[in-house]
Amino acid sequence: MQIKGIKILLIDDEPSILEFLELGLQSEGFDVQTAPDGLTGVNLAKQFQPHIAILDVMMHGMNGFEVCKMLKKMGNMAIIMLTAKDEVDDRVKGLTLGADDYMIKPFSFEELLARIHARIRNHFPHLLDEVLIGPFRINDRRKEIIYQNRILELSATEFVLLKFLVINHGLVLSKPHILDKVWGYDFGGEENIVEVYIRSLRDKLNDKEHRLIRTLRGAGYRVDIP
Template sequence: MTSLLEKQINILVVDDEESIVEFIKMGLEAEGFTVHTAFDGNEAISLARELNPHIVILDIMLPGINGYEVCSEIKRSIKTSIIMLTARDDIDDRVKGLNLGADDYMVKPFSFKELLARINARLRNSFPDLTNIISVGDFNIDDGAHEISFHGNHLELTPTEYNLLKYLLINNGLVLSKSTILEKVWGFDFSGEVNIVEVYIRYLRDKIGDKEHNIIRTVRGVGYKVVI
């Protein structure tokens, strides 16, 4: 399990279905998070401004003010990461939410394990100061020293290898496409071949002894994911 809780992390859960709110609240509190809840848009905006949560889990279909409006208003007011929930797997809904400032998107029904992975990914990306060293399974990322250790042993990594491994680790459990990896690790202006990702994945597997590809897994036709 990833350890991020050296400082208290506040999460606001917004949904008009009490059963969903309680399900998420119980699971997150068991993981050590402080969880606040709201059941409509106005209450969500008010609590977000008061509590300044690190993460907002926000349903789209809310009474009164819908989730899109809530997302836009919260993003104008505070720095937070918003994960939107919806019962409809519609690309237009997803694009609209992301354009309004949402950081991630999940379709109901969802697994708590995936939700937790997405929360941790958002925390690592948006609030790296929550901890000096991020632990992901048997990996320790010391971003200040630009070093990663595995089973307590320092890995000799080039800057690109470090950035790639860190990006894979902080998104532990999530499938990442080659194009996404290229954009995040090599940058928008990279003009080389896409297969550079495959080459560097091979380098990393060699350095961590992942001969069976049990840690850095290939998702055929999509990309890669780390499973710790």
């Protein structure tokens, strides 16, 4: 699953951090690769050619400052550095070497995501217009979804709902969760509205056998990308 090819490289020698960030960023639609140390990260970057690198400062072997310096020589790559130390000198050194942002551990995933989007807006604004996921092409600027090379005729709510389902494909999404994300927390209607809109989307997707948007009784819905 890719947001028009936006690739993120994670470099950290803490396996739990790598796993947490990898799963979170993949669920947001990014193409993610990970490296457990600086040298591996630099070598992987040459092949992967990420748009954004997120790297820890304090790593065994090659530290984050050395990695940052080497990555910046590879081209237009945004770098976000992570550190457990709230040291002004470290931040200044990282920014001097070319880092574009700095975050102190522990941090919230939501804040990291916001900083990633800020880097994309600044470095690669042209990549935000379109999301490519399997047979779906989602264009936010035009509020348009193309499925199997066919433009779907969708209402504004259907667009938001289908986009939410597709971007989170493979995940089971409950009706309350869908209501919160699509209709908003202050929605005062019935959960059955979700069923109505799902039925409409299935018709427009020609998903008569419910193989694309699956119903999991008692749990919710899941989109399966073929």
